[in-house]
Amino acid sequence: MTGAVRLVTVGGECFGVAARSVLDLRERDGLLYKFHLTDMFSDRGIRRVSVFAAGTLEIVLPNYKSRVGTACVNAIRRAFDAGILRFDAPFDEQHYTQLQLSELDFENQRARTEPEIRQYIIHKAYWLAYRFPAQPEETGIIYPIPFDEPADLDYLGVTAADVRRNVKRLANQALLEKVLEGHARPTELLLSKYESGDRSALGLPTAVPVAANGSNETDDRKFARLAIDEARKSVPEDDRVHPKVGVVIVKDGRVLATAHRGEIPQCHAEYIALEKKLADVPVSSATVYTTLEPCTSRSHPKVPCAVRLVERKVARVVIGMLDPDDRISGRGQRTLRKAGIATELFPHKFMSEIEELNRDFMRDRETHRQSPSPGIQGAPFVVSVPLHTQAARTLIDATRELQKAVWSYVEFHSQYGIARAARDVANDERRILEKILMPLRIFEQDYDLPTDLARIAKEEVANINISLHRLTSEERPEVRKIAAQQVQDACHKVREAAKPYAYSNATGDDAKASST
Numbered sequence: 001m002t003g004a005v006r007l008v009t010v011g012g013e014c015f016g017v018a019a020r021s022v023l024d025l026r027e028r029d030g031l032l033y034k035f036h037l038t039d040m041f042s043d044r045g046i047r048r049v050s051v052f053a054a055g056t057l058e059i060v061l062p063n064y065k066s067r068v069g070t071a072c073v074n075a076i077r078r079a080f081d082a083g084i085l086r087f088d089a090p091f092d093e094q095h096y097t098q099l100q101l102s103e104l105d106f107e108n109q110r111a112r113t114e115p116e117i118r119q120y121i122i123h124k125a126y127w128l129a130y131r132f133p134a135q136p137e138e139t140g141i142i143y144p145i146p147f148d149e150p151a152d153l154d155y156l157g158v159t160a161a162d163v164r165r166n167v168k169r170l171a172n173q174a175l176l177e178k179v180l181e182g183h184a185r186p187t188e189l190l191l192s193k194y195e196s197g198d199r200s201a202l203g204l205p206t207a208v209p210v211a212a213n214g215s216n217e218t219d220d221r222k223f224a225r226l227a228i229d230e231a232r233k234s235v236p237e238d239d240r241v242h243p244k245v246g247v248v249i250v251k252d253g254r255v256l257a258t259a260h261r262g263e264i265p266q267c268h269a270e271y272i273a274l275e276k277k278l279a280d281v282p283v284s285s286a287t288v289y290t291t292l293e294p295c296t297s298r299s300h301p302k303v304p305c306a307v308r309l310v311e312r313k314v315a316r317v318v319i320g321m322l323d324p325d326d327r328i329s330g331r332g333q334r335t336l337r338k339a340g341i342a343t344e345l346f347p348h349k350f351m352s353e354i355e356e357l358n359r360d361f362m363r364d365r366e367t368h369r370q371s372p373s374p375g376i377q378g379a380p381f382v383v384s385v386p387l388h389t390q391a392a393r394t395l396i397d398a399t400r401e402l403q404k405a406v407w408s409y410v411e412f413h414s415q416y417g418i419a420r421a422a423r424d425v426a427n428d429e430r431r432i433l434e435k436i437l438m439p440l441r442i443f444e445q446d447y448d449l450p451t452d453l454a455r456i457a458k459e460e461v462a463n464i465n466i467s468l469h470r471l472t473s474e475e476r477p478e479v480r481k482i483a484a485q486q487v488q489d490a491c492h493k494v495r496e497a498a499k500p501y502a503y504s505n506a507t508g509d510d511a512k513a514s515s516t
C-alpha cells in the first residue's frame, strides 16, 4: 500500500489515496493508518482520513496483515458512498476524519446490484482508463484496464464472474471494447456520453449534477447556422477536393469572429479566426462552432487546429461533422476533451446539411482510404517513404529488445527474486516501450500511410502491456513464463507486420501487396 492509488466509487467519485503513516496507539490498543486523499474529479483539495484498527483485530483475524491495506481503502470508498466523506463539504485541512475498521470490513461485503456494478465499471473506465490512465496516452491509444482486481471485487462484494458479465453487457452496448476477460477500454461512445452529461444513456442515476457548460440550445442553433453559412464561402487551395469549413467564435452570446477555409489562401478556418482575427483577444471562455472536426495533424511547422484551440484555452467546441476518414475521425474531438474542453455536436438536422455540403470531400476521403495509391496520385509520398520505413525498422528493433528484456527478467527473477529483477528491468522496459510508441505515432498520424500496421501494432502493444503487468506482479513462476511467452508472441506479430514496410523501397501499397 505504498504510493498513491487511484480509485473510483460506485457513486462516481475519483480520488488518489496515499498512505502517510501508521501510528501505534498504546492508550487505545490499536493502529491508526493515516491517508491523504486527492480529489481527481475536480480541484476540491486534499482530504485527510485516518482509519483506526483495534488491536483485537490482529488477534482475531488470521489474514489481518495481508488484508488490512485493502480493508482500509475500501472503508474509505464506502465512507464516500455513505456520505461520511465528501469533497464537496468545506474542510479543515488539518483535521483527520477518522473511520473505524471492524471485522466486517474484512468479510464479504453486501453484494452490489447489477446496475451498481455497471456504474462502477463506467466510472472506472472513464476516470482510470481515460482521464487518469496508468499508461501514457500520447499516441491516442487508450489502454485496456482490469475491472476484476481483488480490491474491486472486495469493494463491490461480488465475484470476478459478476464483473465480467457486466463488462460484456456494456461491451454489447458498445460502451466498452473488451480486450481480454475482465480487461476492457472505454469506447468513444462512452466517453462522449459521459462528458456530455448523458447519464441516463449510460445507466447512471441522473441526480448527480454534471458541471454546467453554459450551453444554450437556441444560441447553439443560431451560431451553428452562421458557421454553415460561413462554410459555404470556402475557397479550395488547389484543384484537389477539399472540405468546406466555417468557424464562428462566440463569447458571452456575442460573435467575436467568423472565418472560412481559404479566406486566407492555404489556411484553415480555425487558424484564421484565432490567429489572424483574434490574436490579441482573450478567448478563454469562448465557444467555437466549427463545421468540421478540428485537425490533429498538419505538416511541420504548421500547428494542428485542435492543438491551437487547446493552447488558446477555449471553453467549448461545437462540431458540425467528424472527419470522414475513420482512421482519424474522433481524434480532434478527443484532443479537445483531454484538455478539459467541452465538446458537442451540431443538432442532427445541421449535421446532414454539412455532410451534403461536403459530399465530394467525403467520397474522396472514403475512396482514398479504400484504394490508397499515393504514388499514382502524385501525393507527397516521396517524403513519407523513408519516414515510415524508418518507423517500421524501429518497431522491429524495439520488439527484439523487449523480448530480450523480458527473458532476462524471468531469469533474473529466478536467481535473485522479484525486487532486484524488477529494479533492473523497469527502466529498460520504459525506454523500450517508448521506442515502440514513437513509430506508432508516425504510422497513426500520417494520413497517407496504410493503416494495417498501425492497427496490429496498437492491438499488440495493448496485449504487451497486459502481459508485462502480469509478468511483474505475478509470484508463480509458471504464470510468469506464460506472460513472458505472450510478450514474445505479441512482439513477433508486430515484427511480422512491420517487415514488409521496413525492407521495401517501394510505396506502401507494393509493400502491403507483398506481405499478403
Ligand SMILES: [Zn+2]
Binding pocket: 268, 269, 270, 294, 295, 304, 305, 306
Ligand atoms: Zn485545421
